[in-house]
Amino acid sequence: MKGAIYDRISVRTYLKRKLIKLEKEMLNDLVDELDQLDGPFGHKLRFFVHHQDGNLDDEAKRIGTYGFIKNAPSFMGAVVKNEFSGIIDFGYIFEHAILLLTKKGYGTCWLAGSFDRHAFDDKISNDEVIPAISPIGIPEDHMSLRERAIRLAIKANRRKSFEEMFYIGDISHPLKEGSHHVLEDALKLVQLAPSASNKQPWRIIIENKNVHFYLERTPNYNATRTFVTQALDIGIAMKHFEVGLTSSNISFTLKRTPYPAPTTFEYITTYQLDIK
The missing domain is CATH 3.40.109.30 (putative nitroreductase (tm1586), domain 2)
Incomplete structure (x- = not known):
């Protein structure tokens, strides 16, 4: 996991190819494992994976990531009870998932604001929330100009001392x-x-x-x-x-x-x- 922390970056541009059957099966197995984990405050998450079976741009528009995430073939998200400690547990367990995917060579990106939560209304009940999702795919070799601009705008490489x-x-x-x-x-x-x-x-x-x-x-x-x-x-x-x-x-x-x-x-x- 330590190596994955050093390797992980936020990937916003992906190779334009959909995940194959074996990759989808791997994600399903991963989700089953993640659903069993407890966060530091005792909450469990309910994970889901959404594969882009149609046109990638059309699906991105529906989810609300169009123009921000490019060519992502799949997305992973999770549901948790909407309370302060539950959101902390979400961050803890979801980052664990992100690091596991990083180790496997997939690109990811935390999206807490740049997506339309209503696209996943069927996943939640009244006291639940989907705090974040992440695209999953093979990273493009080179960052797009837009991705470079986003990283510059949020000072992605700047770390507090x-x-x-x-x-x-x-x-x-x-x-x-x-x-x-x-x-x-x-x-x-x-x-x-x-x-x-x-x-x-x-x-x-x-x-x-x-x-x-x-x-x-x-x-x-x-x-x-x-x-x-x-x-x-x-x-x-x-x-x-x-x-x-x-x-x-x-x-x-x-x-x-x-x-x-x-x-x-x-x-x-x-x-x-x-x-x-």
Whole structure:
């Protein structure tokens, strides 16, 4: 999984070919496995795959991705209960799916706003939501000019520094990258996590063996949406952090033990680490 985090990029332009039968069967098996997973807060997702059986442009227009995603032969999405912790779990499990597909050589792209949710109304009940979907296909060798413009507009390659996101004890003691902290590799994976509009709203305070996760919301960001978009980002960051812990052979327990933080931080959860 660690390698997939470094390899993953958002792919918006795909080879113009539909998935073959074996690929569709692989996705069906993957969906069955993903449906069994629990998120950090205990929610399960209900995954679905939509294959573009008609004209790719016509299908893209129906789903609402036309002009933003090009030639995607298939889409993957999932349904979850529409509550804050459920959206975090969605981000966590859906990123797990994205990384698995990356390992298999498929291109993907988180779409939380650039699609028409009404296209999938038949998938949900009244208390559920589809926070995001992703195209699935073989990436085109070269980015289109439009894709380059999109990446430039959202500053896709720009990452906040360690000092802007990670702290030791309190926010008056930011952690510097290159300080050889035992968690530096895991935090580097968090730094690489994708987020809506590349806002990177996660914040982490390390207190001895406890690692406290917080959300620093972007004011008025997607305020009209029916769910908290940046809760997805927290789930993605948590998944990346756990991949880093596993890679470093650090075991952990997840508990909610609120730790003092600035008023702009919203406490999410705590990782209690088994380290000396």
